[in-house]
Amino acid sequence: MRFGIAVFPGTWSERDCAHAVSLDGHEAVMLWHRDADLRGADCVILPGGFSYGDHLRCGAIARFAPLMDAVAEFAAGGGLVWGICNGFQILCEAHLLPGALLRNASLEFRCEPSWLRVETEASPFTAGCRRGDVLRIPVSHGEGRYVADPQTLLTLENEERVALRYVRADGGPVGEDSPNGSMRDIAGILSEGRNVLGMMPHPERACEPLLGGDDGMAMIRSVAASLDRAGAFIRAGENPRTPR
């Protein structure tokens, strides 16, 4: 399995993501922001960081990178795109996902554990989990408060596109313990085609017991398993529907 990991100026989770996927035996290749080339990746990760210094708005400049043209095309053809933290912000700015991520309700950067309830198994990112599972995966962001208009929220809920929701450790409603005050406690959402996931928490930081837990590995394994079921998802540059 080959994961392509985007590197924009200011990205800082690329090596963490590469390390995490390598723990499960996968290959990681770095995708340079100036090149519209996915290097044969089976899944593209847009990792965390402060792309272009978060100038203007988080992710607002990254969406114009040549790499993002290739990512958008890949996603349109059903390719797996996984945006984590800043990657989620970029996906929203690029309109590959609806809604926006605003400053945390606390007005503070927060780096702490969060607990995420898996809301759907019907996605390549969560297929290996059970609906209702609670994953312990840390957050680290200052602008992670998910907002969208009421119609979008309704659509996301109706189509079961809310993949992950913040909860308390015991699975109960997160209430005032929300790390960022997201609407409907949304931590991660899927695209209409369910092949694009954006999430604020960092699964790559939760892949080893030594570092405090390995719940994030369940998501990497889900992706790998989805890709193994040949034909379910396509490889970059091999998409018959969007010839190059």
Added chain:
Amino acid sequence: MSSAGVDVPPAELLAEVALTEAEYRLAVDALGRAPNPLELGIIGALWSEHCGYKTSRPLLSRLPTRGPRVLQGPGENAGAVDIGAGLACVFKIESHNHPSAIEPYQGAATGVGGILRDVFTMGARPIALLDSLRFGPLDEPHQRHLLEGVVAGIGGYGNCMGVPTVGGEVYFDESYRHNCLVNAMCVGVVEHDRLVRAAAAGPGNPVLLVGADTGRDGIHGATFASVQLDESSEQRRPAVQVGNPFLEKCLMEACLELVGDRRVVAVQDLGAAGLTSSAAELAHRGGCGIELDVARVARRERGMTPYEVMLSESQERMLIVVRRGEEEGVRAAFARWDLRSDVVGTITGDGRIRVRDGGEVVADLPLPMLVDEVPLRHPPARRPEGVDAVLARDPLPGPPPWPHDEALLRLLASPNLGSRHPLFRRYDHQVGDDTVVPPGGDAAVLRVRGTPMGLALTTDGNARYGVLDPRRGAAIAVCEAARNLVATGAEPLGVTNCLNFGNPEKPEVFWQLREAVEGIAEACEALGVPVVSGNVSLYNDTSGVSIDPTPVIGMVGRLAEVERRLTPALRPGDEVSLVGPLEATLGASEYQRLATGALAGPPPALDLDLERRVQAAVLEAAGAGLLASAHDCAEGGLAVALAECCLAGGVGAACGLDEAVTGRGLSPRAAAILFGEGQSRFLVSHSTEAAVQLRALMDRHQVRLLRLGMVGGDRIRIDPLLDVPLDRARVAHEEALRS
């Protein structure tokens, strides 16, 4: 020409470059002529305390800097120690006190930026940041403003860089009301053979200036740091630099990509006194000279004079010496990261720094004079009057003001002992995927990727002890830092220190400085830990009032197996024991601060031989797998240490002491046992099966092991004195710093 017939510039001009009239005359004698204004600015910067260590240099030679693991001692951008597996740990601590007092966000942010550059300049990828902070009493709005600004600045810079902030400390004391302290430490790791030194070589080699354009920010920052703050300091706001962490992130990645590249001869970051000091130090370290053309320096403002260009402290800039003919290739490597670079000069062989402005030579000075011949100051030293009277006072006159249970809750809820979680959660402490023990324990522990090893990192310092006895206070800071590392199971390898003191022209302050350096030296020698880097911040005075002497110790330790690291967290069913003496004093303690608001009585005693044995014993016990947890038992005393271990483990403990020792009820003696502060002590836990072996080990080291009780339940108990529900302790602890 001798200085005798020279007109000395007006006092205001000399004050602006922080030189005395005598120093000016020395410069004229060395030069054989009067320096022009640009040259005077250059001399002032390099002869400042900040760059030239003119007051502290004679004292610093006392510090032990050698050891089998030392790869790089003081004198480079950062120090380095061998951690095994062919790897070096590179680290340094630095102050940014004066800028932070004026503009807390940018002062702290650029402090972090500067210390990061010191480490990646050496070729090492930064893996961790720590911060040691001091403010005035937190109930004042201005102090809260400073704390908020500094914490936001540290987070704003460090988080954007993708380097985790894993530890540090913060204390609040009257002494820092007008002079907050912001010390930042950075730790990096690199292969031995890729360690980069900042020594220029090869006359004719071009010099690149890379990164940010040069502006008027920070001019006279170095001399600013070498004078006192006063009411006019607000007007010095332009002397505070503004940081751009995004630019620095790109600069760091580009520089790290070039590590090991044969086209690059030397790398030097621009810090205090900007181009002036970096060019001079880079050239002089390599026994070369340097010629710069300020006309080639990219600027962000119009109309800058050569003086302003040479002394600007604009951030995120590096000087790179490149092999002749390779400049375009190296420039392309920076351009890939959208970084500007310009050839601004050439290495020469004549031992001088020559500054041109296009065709015209505007400064020409000999480097040995600037760097080696800094006129040293040997101010008089005098022990402050009145210290003896304070030492002789009863630490706690009268009975304890509160029942012991309430005292524990008050201590846990105090700004100095409460949970730091509300601050640490604003820093990314995990990025890099190496943080094994996050902030909140004795020391942070990071794994060293690709090896079984771990690194333990800490900073420490206690000014309350130091004001009464600076030598003992400084030695205690070293010992406590080492204990923090040992408590995780790590062997201390090296020290970096930041000496924060008042105006050394006051005999009392210079005495404090001299005593503190002696204390650091004695403790480092006793524990066998060398000092490999450091920084001095003097003139922490406002309107004539000096801060208490505050030596801050940063220390790095090594765990052979990171899987075996210890934390303070207790586990139900284990036994709790105290390693080291039970006796402690309320003198200079946090309890005393809360109870009386005064400082009285001698600070804790320190027996360096006992300290060494206690640390060796705990380290051996940890290595042998005999311990389940360990915690430094220091500030707040035994009761606070036990509460911290209980809170970390989420479980209570039922302990007891011999009533013949404690007495019953509310006596000063009982308060001293619970809350008195003593050195050379650890609170450990272990299985009942390990107890016999542990006792034999402690006996062999001639160290006392006192069994206190069992882990379990939901109360923190030390019979017959203390019984506090864990939940109440948690609430008190967590609320202390909540904004």
